[in-house]
Amino acid sequence: MYTHYPDRSRDSYATTDFESVYFKPKQTTGPEFYDRSKLSRFVGLVGVGIVALFGWLCIFAGFMIFLSKNTISSGVVVISLSSSWQKEPLCLGLNLLVTACTEATGFVHGIALRSALASEQRLGFNTNLRLLSAGSGWFNPNGTCCNIVMAILLIVSYSSSLLVALSVDLESSTGVADAGLAICISEVPLIVLGIAILLQAVIALASARSADILTWSSSPFDITAALVHHAQIIQEPGQCMHGVGDHNRGPVAPSPKQPSAWRAHSAVRKVVMTLWVLVIVCTVWGIIIVHLSNHSMSDAIKSWSFFPQPQSHLIAYSIPIEGGVYWYWVLYYLNMAAIQGPLTLALHCSELVVNVIRDEKVWRKATTAEGTTISSHPLALVFGSTLNVGLLGSKPLLHWMLGLAISLAGTAENGYLRAIAVSMWPFQILNYSVALLIFSLTLTAIVLYQPKGPQPAAYGHVQTLANLIDEWPPTFWWGHKDGGSPFRHAGTSDHRLPKVDMDALYA
Numbered sequence: 001m002y003t004h005y006p007d008r009s010r011d012s013y014a015t016t017d018f019e020s021v022y023f024k025p026k027q028t029t030g031p032e033f034y035d036r037s038k039l040s041r042f043v044g045l046v047g048v049g050i051v052a053l054f055g056w057l058c059i060f061a062g063f064m065i066f067l068s069k070n071t072i073s074s075g076v077v078v079i080s081l082s083s084s085w086q087k088e089p090l091c092l093g094l095n096l097l098v099t100a101c102t103e104a105t106g107f108v109h110g111i112a113l114r115s116a117l118a119s120e121q122r123l124g125f126n127t128n129l130r131l132l133s134a135g136s137g138w139f140n141p142n143g144t145c146c147n148i149v150m151a152i153l154l155i156v157s158y159s160s161s162l163l164v165a166l167s168v169d170l171e172s173s174t175g176v177a178d179a180g181l182a183i184c185i186s187e188v189p190l191i192v193l194g195i196a197i198l199l200q201a202v203i204a205l206a207s208a209r210s211a212d213i214l215t216w217s218s219s220p221f222d223i224t225a226a227l228v229h230h231a232q233i234i235q236e237p238g239q240c241m242h243g244v245g246d247h248n249r250g251p252v253a254p255s256p257k258q259p260s261a262w263r264a265h266s267a268v269r270k271v272v273m274t275l276w277v278l279v280i281v282c283t284v285w286g287i288i289i290v291h292l293s294n295h296s297m298s299d300a301i302k303s304w305s306f307f308p309q310p311q312s313h314l315i316a317y318s319i320p321i322e323g324g325v326y327w328y329w330v331l332y333y334l335n336m337a338a339i340q341g342p343l344t345l346a347l348h349c350s351e352l353v354v355n356v357i358r359d360e361k362v363w364r365k366a367t368t369a370e371g372t373t374i375s376s377h378p379l380a381l382v383f384g385s386t387l388n389v390g391l392l393g394s395k396p397l398l399h400w401m402l403g404l405a406i407s408l409a410g411t412a413e414n415g416y417l418r419a420i421a422v423s424m425w426p427f428q429i430l431n432y433s434v435a436l437l438i439f440s441l442t443l444t445a446i447v448l449y450q451p452k453g454p455q456p457a458a459y460g461h462v463q464t465l466a467n468l469i470d471e472w473p474p475t476f477w478w479g480h481k482d483g484g485s486p487f488r489h490a491g492t493s494d495h496r497l498p499k500v501d502m503d504a505l506y507a
Contacts, residue, residue: 035215035219035222036214038216044104044208045108047105047108048105051101051201054097054101054197055101058190058197059190059194059195065186087165088400090165091400092400094161095395095396096396097161098396099399102154102157105204106130106204108204108205109200109208112142112207112208113130113135113142114126115211115214116211118214118223118227119212123223124461125265125461126218126223126224126460127460128352129271129348129352130147130351140210141206141209146206149203150200150203153199153203154345155345156333156337157197158344159189160192162340162400163336164185164186164189164190166408166410167408167409168409168417169182169410169411169412184410214230216378217376218355218381219362219375220359220458220462220465221362221374221375221465221469224465224466225374235466235470236466238507239467239468240470240491240506240507241456243258243259244457244459245264245265252507254454254500254501254502254504256452256453256454259457260451261357261449264459268352271350271443272440275436275440278342278343278346278436279433283433286430286433289315289429293426301427306404307404307428308425313426314424316409316424319332319420319422320419328420332408340399340402343398347391351391353446353447360457361385362376362381363455363460364451364455366492367455374472374476397435404432405424405431406422406424407422407423408421408422409421454502468490471493472492473493476492477493477495477496478491478492479496479499480501481497487504487506487507488501488504488505489507
């Protein structure tokens with residue numbers, strides 16, 4: 001059992017997302033009682049290495065297509081798929097790979113950013129908006145410039161995954177999808193995907209190298225214990241029953257319910273509201289496309305299908321490529337980025353909501369029979385959480401569904417690619433809107449839930465956790481500790497504690 005508060009002073013505290021926490025980097029409070037998580041470091045760095053290898057493979061495959069004698073025009077090679085619908089599993093699989101790669105680089109980048117914010121006296125919560133929070137210094141690997149580049153690379157990665165597979169009509173010149181399409185692989189999106197993935201890996205490694213990382217663990221307890229150990233945050237006396245967002249001071253009676261994540265974390269509210277704006281915009285977009293295709297909604301419903309069909313309603317516009325080499329890909333990327341960018345950033349921000357809820361669930365286990373542990377396996381925090389697994393599955397699925405809503409179909413004549421049509425399918429857009437609605441409803445219900453019981457809510461807020469945890473054994477429980485006069489005290493211990501007295505004042 002560890003007790004590391006011999007001199008409780010009230011130097012400072014953090015009550016908002018990034019309110020200052022004063023630091024004393026050279027001090028420690030005794031023997032180290034947190035996990036530096038070398039296993040997480042190993043897993044993270046190996047993951048980034050695999051991501052870099054995947055990036056190089058994409059670049060190599062792209063150049064092999066460029067050098068192939070079987071290409072149509074330059075940079076598009078036909079693959080042996082018998083029907084156009086077989087393109088969709090290929091796109092979904094590539095979206096899964098992109099998600100795996102961006103999650104691996106995001107883990108290392110997120111740990112580095114958290115450490116940078118801590119060293120700059122700006123860390124409030126264990127989980128932060130990785131691409132929307134930055135360290136000081138414009139060109140710092142954890143600074144604003146690199147974060148902007150990372151956001152662009154993330155959007156480009158998902159856009160490329162939808163542009164790699166292209167349907168090409170080898171006979172007609174209409175540019176509109178039909179049953180005679182051949183499925184082709186494009187070299188430019190494949191090379192761009194490889195470069196984007198590789199650059200994300202480089203920035204993640206550079207950010208980790210530049211940051212003073214106290215612990216690689218994603219656990220809110222490890223980062224809090226590390227900051228306490230290095231005297232970078234100090235426990236505030238008399239705050240054993242005050243949760244995050246509670247700005248009152250002094251003795252207070254336990255509350256039977258705790259505030260929701262919506263109320264306790266301002267960034268959570270912004271993320272959820274952004275998702276609902278995206279749902280509304282996508283729904284309006286689908287309705288507009290229905291009417292632009294010169295059909296009423298009732299007529300269009302009759303042609304509904306999950307996958308686009310030859311008889312499905314759509315609007316399309318063609319971009320001729322005669323006389324051009326690769327400049328037209330810029331137009332396609334701008335089209336995809338404008339549509340896919342908001343989804344990519346919204347799903348990225350949703351990580352904050354999911355991780356904040358995960359951190360709170362881990363903390364609330366301290367009142368169960370099993371107790372909670374300071375350190376966890378790096379993969380257990382992700383795959384052991386239903387919400388995290390659900391988000392991991394939702395990312396490639398939603399991106400893939402967006403790819404069904406807006407797609408490319410090329411026209412080839414005499415072995416040369418002449419034009420590419422950008423098609424918008426109204427009911428696939430509405431299908432995507434429904435999926436996004438379900439996702440938003442789920443997150444909204446979760447963040448509005450109020451945890452039951454007198455245990456104060458923390459949601460991964462490091463200063464709050466430092467106030468509530470007064471002993472740091474590997475496994476600990478929270479509850480009533482003594483009946484001192486005039487006020488009682490609650491805290492943590494290496495054995496299960498009795499329930500707090502709901503009618504007493506705690507300080």
